[in-house]
Amino acid sequence: MTYCVGMKLDSGLVFMSDTRTNSGVDNISTFRKMHVFSKPGERFITILTAGNLATTQAVISLLAERAKAPEDRNPSILAAPSMFQVAQIVGDLLRETIRSREMTGLDAETTFNATLIVGGQIKGMEPRLFMIYPEGNFIEASEDTPFFxxxxxxxxRPILVRGFQPDMSFESAVKLLMVSFDSTMAANLSVALPLDMLILPRDRFEPMQQRRINEDDAYFNRISDSWSAALRNAFYSLPDYVID
Incomplete structure (x- = not known):
């Protein structure tokens, strides 16, 4: 399975994704679900992928192929004039990829589904964040929906809903995401380490930090242990139920 989050803060964008695609006693696979496209000093775009691996890899491969010579291979997300048009290009490509597989006679609704998060900034414009559905349509992050x-x-999700603040620091945002991912992994074995994390400050056009969080990551393990202890302490501090 998959778990990916894109978060829009006042100060920029933060992304995190796991890497597990299959989980079972004898079938565990790891693939990167975070992909970046950039022009130094001009734009930086991050795409997170969830769903059928063949579909998402086809979409990313086609975007990468077009990015090799964006002036000749239109439409390229490295030549699109706005992040809105980047989202349109990615949405159209996702819909076309799913439709092409549907022509084989298989059920695209269940077999080839994929959903993407696209975020980034183009010079002279605001950072923007979108969630793109299998049909190719998309929604944009707003004050009411600041993360996808x-x-x-x-x-x-409950962790993010309760803890998110648009003016929080990048450090606090990463901590919040780690708690959210730890809670997900504790409840579902199909989501697992390693995680990929990327911080994109406003108007910087390159990551402040991009790294992989592995099983031996000291900070993540400290967060996991501390969160478990805090939950237990909070539970036992609640008023006791009295049976008459």
Whole structure:
């Protein structure tokens, strides 16, 4: 399965994704679900993928092929004049990729589904964040919806809803995401380390930090242990139920 989050802060964008695609006793696979496209000093775009691996890899491969010579291979997200048009290009390509597989006679609704998060900034414009559906349509992050989740979303969502603040620091945002991912992994074995994380400050056009969080990551393990202890302490501090 998958769990990916894109978050829009006042100060920029933060992304995190797991890397597990299959989980079972004898079938565990790891693939990167975070992909970046950039022009130094001019734009930086991050795409998170969830769903059928063949579909998402086809979309990313086609985007990468077009990016090799964006002036000749239109439409390229490295030549699009706005992030809105970047989202349109990615949405159209996702819909076409799913439709091409549907022509084989298989059920695209269940077999080839994929959902993407696209975020980034183009020079002279605001950072923007979109969630793109299999049909190719999309929605944009706003004050009411400041973050997007794709994949196995239900276990980590309560943490984000309760903890998110648009003016929070990048450090606090990363901590919040780690708690959300830890809660998801504790409840669902189909989401697992390693995680990929990227911080994109406003008007910087390159990551402040981009790294992989592995099983031996000291900070993540400290967050996981501390969160478990805090939950237990909070539970036992609640008023006791009295049976008459």
């Amino acid at each position: 989740q794709i994949g196995e979303t239900k276990y980590g």
